[in-house]
Amino acid sequence: MNSIVKIAAAILIAAVTLPAQAAIRVLATTPEWAALTRELGGDKVDVYAATSAFQDVHRVDAKPSLVARARNADLVVAAGAELEIGWLPVLLRESGNARIQPGNPGNFEADTNLRLLEVPSAVDRSMGDVHPLGNPHAHLDPHNIAIVAAALSARLATLDAANASYYQGRGSDFQSRWQAAIVRWEQQAAPLKGVPVVVIHRDQAYLCHWLGLREVAAIEPKPGVPPSSSYLAELVTKLSAAPPKLILRNAYNDSKAADWLSERIHVPVVLLPYSVGGTPAAHDLFTLFDDTIARLLGAVK
Amino acid sequence: MIRYKAIGVLRLAALSLLALAVMPARASELSELRSELDAVKSSYQEELSALEARVAQLESQLAAASSAAASSAAPPVAAAEVPAPAAVALPPSVPGGGGGQNAFNPAISVILGGRYAQLSEDPATYRIAGFMPAGEGVGPGPRGFTLGESELSLAANVDPYFFANLTTAITGDNSISVEEAYVKTFALPSGLSIKAGRFFSGLGYLNEVHSHAWDFVDQPLIYQAMFGGQLAQDGAQLKWVAPTDIFVELGAETGNGAQFPRTSLQGNGLNGGALLAHVGDDIGDSTSWRLGLSWLDARAEDRSFTDITAGGVPNDEAFTGDSHTWVVDGILKWSPHGNANVHSLKLQAEYLQRTEDGQLAATINQLTLSAPYRSRQSGWYAQGVYQFMPRWRFGARYDALDSGSTYIGLIDSGLLPPISFPTLAPAKPTRVSVMFDWNPSEFTRLRAQYAWDDARLDLRDRQLMLQYLYSIGAHGAHKF
Numbered sequence: 034m035n036s037i038v039k040i041a042a043a044i045l046i047a048a049v050t051l052p053a054q055a056a057i058r059v060l061a062t063t064p065e066w067a068a069l070t071r072e073l074g075g076d077k078v079d080v081y082a083a084t085s086a087f088q089d090v091h092r093v094d095a096k097p098s099l100v101a102r103a104r105n106a107d108l109v110v111a112a113g114a115e116l117e118i119g120w121l122p123v124l125l126r127e128s129g130n131a132r133i134q135p136g137n138p139g140n141f142e143a144d145t146n147l148r149l150l151e152v153p154s155a156v157d158r159s160m161g162d163v164h165p166l167g168n169p170h171a172h173l174d175p176h177n178i179a180i181v182a183a184a185l186s187a188r189l190a191t192l193d194a195a196n197a198s199y200y201q202g203r204g205s206d207f208q209s210r211w212q213a214a215i216v217r218w219e220q221q222a223a224p225l226k227g228v229p230v231v232v233i234h235r236d237q238a239y240l241c242h243w244l245g246l247r248e249v250a251a252i253e254p255k256p257g258v259p260p261s262s263s264y265l266a267e268l269v270t271k272l273s274a275a276p277p278k279l280i281l282r283n284a285y286n287d288s289k290a291a292d293w294l295s296e297r298i299h300v301p302v303v304l305l306p307y308s309v310g311g312t313p314a315a316h317d318l319f320t321l322f323d324d325t326i327a328r329l330l331g332a333v334k
Numbered sequence: 335m336i337r338y339k340a341i342g343v344l345r346l347a348a349l350s351l352l353a354l355a356v357m358p359a360r361a362s363e364l365s366e367l368r369s370e371l372d373a374v375k376s377s378y379q380e381e382l383s384a385l386e387a388r389v390a391q392l393e394s395q396l397a398a399a400s401s402a403a404a405s406s407a408a409p410p411v412a413a414a415e416v417p418a419p420a421a422v423a424l425p426p427s428v429p430g431g432g433g434g435q436n437a438f439n440p441a442i443s444v445i446l447g448g449r450y451a452q453l454s455e456d457p458a459t460y461r462i463a464g465f466m467p468a469g470e471g472v473g474p475g476p477r478g479f480t481l482g483e484s485e486l487s488l489a490a491n492v493d494p495y496f497f498a499n500l501t502t503a504i505t506g507d508n509s510i511s512v513e514e515a516y517v518k519t520f521a522l523p524s525g526l527s528i529k530a531g532r533f534f535s536g537l538g539y540l541n542e543v544h545s546h547a548w549d550f551v552d553q554p555l556i557y558q559a560m561f562g563g564q565l566a567q568d569g570a571q572l573k574w575v576a577p578t579d580i581f582v583e584l585g586a587e588t589g590n591g592a593q594f595p596r597t598s599l600q601g602n603g604l605n606g607g608a609l610l611a612h613v614g615d616d617i618g619d620s621t622s623w624r625l626g627l628s629w630l631d632a633r634a635e636d637r638s639f640t641d642i643t644a645g646g647v648p649n650d651e652a653f654t655g656d657s658h659t660w661v662v663d664g665i666l667k668w669s670p671h672g673n674a675n676v677h678s679l680k681l682q683a684e685y686l687q688r689t690e691d692g693q694l695a696a697t698i699n700q701l702t703l704s705a706p707y708r709s710r711q712s713g714w715y716a717q718g719v720y721q722f723m724p725r726w727r728f729g730a731r732y733d734a735l736d737s738g739s740t741y742i743g744l745i746d747s748g749l750l751p752p753i754s755f756p757t758l759a760p761a762k763p764t765r766v767s768v769m770f771d772w773n774p775s776e777f778t779r780l781r782a783q784y785a786w787d788d789a790r791l792d793l794r795d796r797q798l799m800l801q802y803l804y805s806i807g808a809h810g811a812h813k814f
Contacts, residue, residue: 084672097612097622101615257775
């Protein structure tokens with residue numbers, strides 16, 4: 034009898050004290066922000082990425098496994114700017130988790146720290162699936178990652194005040210390595226400046242903006258609207274007159290339209306990782322940009 | 335002068351009294367202020383860090399630009415073309431669009447739906463053989479062009495504690511019905527949430543899904559037979575999500591239960607309720623699933639319908655007793671690496687079984703007889719929808735019902751012949767449906783469906799339906 038009570042007490046104490054010692058549980062909506070949280074949080078965070086680089090983050094199901102992760106999360110790290118509007122609100126509501134609701138420290142949106150590109154002056158669905166707050170695919174400009182890293186670092190320190198100095202240390206270490214990497218990438222990518230490219234969706238806008246690539250056309254006539262054959266034919270005529278150097282395709286894009294266009298206008302398709310895990314080489318944030326630039330440079334040569 | 339002094343003393347006394355009373359309050363206020371100060375500090379820290387990062391970034395850019403200029407390898411034009419950074423730090427509070435009173439307007443979304451139906455049999459004679467009529471939601475609906483439900487939905491957070499949603503259906507015959515009107519908590523601890531108001535019951539899988547999100551024009555036969563469509567609760571639901579990596583959700587509901595198979599009670603109190611359990615997870619990165627088990631406890635009092643006996647004489651039947659329904663549901667979704675842009679597959683199936691135990695009264699020619707009644711009825715459907723190329727989907731569904739072996743005391747005792755209860759004669763209705771839909775965008779769906787409906791048993795109804803669904807307004811977010 035006595036031992037049973039002892040065991041029960043031990044279990045109770047373990048149940049009460051364990052969560053306090055455990056790492057911050059983070060649900061990141063995309064692999065890039067998951068990777069950044071891992072960079073900044075080290076072994077003090079337990080990060081689960083809701084999507085992979087092979088998924089279109091606009092179109093994700095609020096599936097049971099994600100509700101379970103949201104239920105247990107101390108922090109949700111999302112891109113924001115309505116990128117996840119089709120599923121994250123449901124996850125948050127279904128989770129029964131007050132900590133991660135908007136307005137709480139457990140809800141972090143990367144894009145609220147940034148000034149976004151392509152903020153439409155007016156929105157109407159006849160323009161396709163436009164984002165009223167601007168283009169949310171902001172992570173492909175590494176300068177944006179630096180800004181988000183600073184805010185996320187501070188957020189981790191707020192949530193887990195006991196380890197605040199740990200996060201500060203990791204944060205400044207990351208910033209110095211990141212700034213050095215940016216300098217290196219910008220030097221490497223100098224030949225890419227002004228190179229005309231065709232994109233599929235407007236999710237390479239920040240990469241193009243950063244590297245000075247010139248977006249001359251998009252395979253999607255409007256955001257989220259797949260091209261019709263007549264539109265593609267028009268595109269071929271237009272691009273044959275002034276051919277681009279590259280067609281950019283993300284790991285999650287269907288290859289068909291890009292390959293079709295490539296055959297017609299004799300311009301190579303470059304497969305880009307888009308996010309961490311999109312290509313075997315892009316296994317963290319640093320290698321994401323290493324690989325992206327290497328692939329672009331390889332194709333331009 | 336003395337008076338003045340006295341007043342001074344009084345004042346002092348009053349002040350010290352006040353101080354005494356206020357002291358404990360002051361202490362708590364102080365700690366409150368301290369924590370507020372800490373919060374302010376940390377939020378400023380966030381902003382400061384963002385600004386520091388911005389400074390570091392500009393410095394590095396400047397360094398890169400000047401080194402490029404110094405090396406003078408690039409022509410000056412190129413140096414001028416160094417792109418401005420795509421982002422700068424913003425103050426942490428981003429104003430939500432607009433301002434003024436309209437900024438707090440709820441998210442409004444409207445679904446417009448309509449259809450054309452060509453039915454080989456008269457829909458007025460539609461019945462599901464072997465099952466007591468469950469109300470308006472049964473049958474394929476009218477022939478020809480009809481305006482479907484126009485769904486108007488308003489949703490917003492009420493305050494830091496509640497989310498509220500109102501969904502109304504405006505039907506083609508100019509009536510408005512409240513489909514759902516509920517508030518839901520999102521600030522309760524430990525994975526708990528409470529929904530209250532009118533809401534679609536969480537039992538089964540399809541019951542909670544609004545009609546515009548169905549994969550077929552109409553509902554499975556078993557839902558029509560068991561609930562007359564969708565089971566709504568006017569009451570409250572408590573849900574709990576378990577703190578596990580695998581999804582486990584338990585729920586309980588109760589309410590007034592006025593809808594089939596229940597009837598509204600005459601007195602105070604609640605009419606039964608439902609218990610729900612769902613589990614779900616992923617298999618690899620391409621497949622996710624959910625399984626559910628639910629149980630509905632209900633009470634019916636004088637739940638009546640009119641049977642037409644073989645002789646053409648109406649038999650007004652009324653059931654009074656207990657009704658228990660089990661629902662087993664399963665859904666599996668697959669898409670390559672979880673990317674449903676090109677190919678995806680959705681398989682779902684549900685099995686429902688209901689036992690009813692009570693008295694059945696029959697009134698023929700103003701003579702009422704009553705005797706015990708027991709039934710165990712069941713049915714299931716299975717369906718699959720495959721997206722074979724972007725924007726195009728194909729689906730097939732099979733419905734099978736079994737009215738089971740029903741004990742009708744009035745027949746067993748020889749008081750009335752079986753032909754007095756034609757609706758309750760044993761039957762196994764089935765239906766086969768196939769559908770095609772085209773989704774030019776996320777907000778438009780055009781669908782064609784063909785069904786061979788053997789719900790009447792003796793007559794096969796061949797149903798062709800063409801349907802459109804348009805959604806405007808706020809971007810809806812759907813459940814799994």
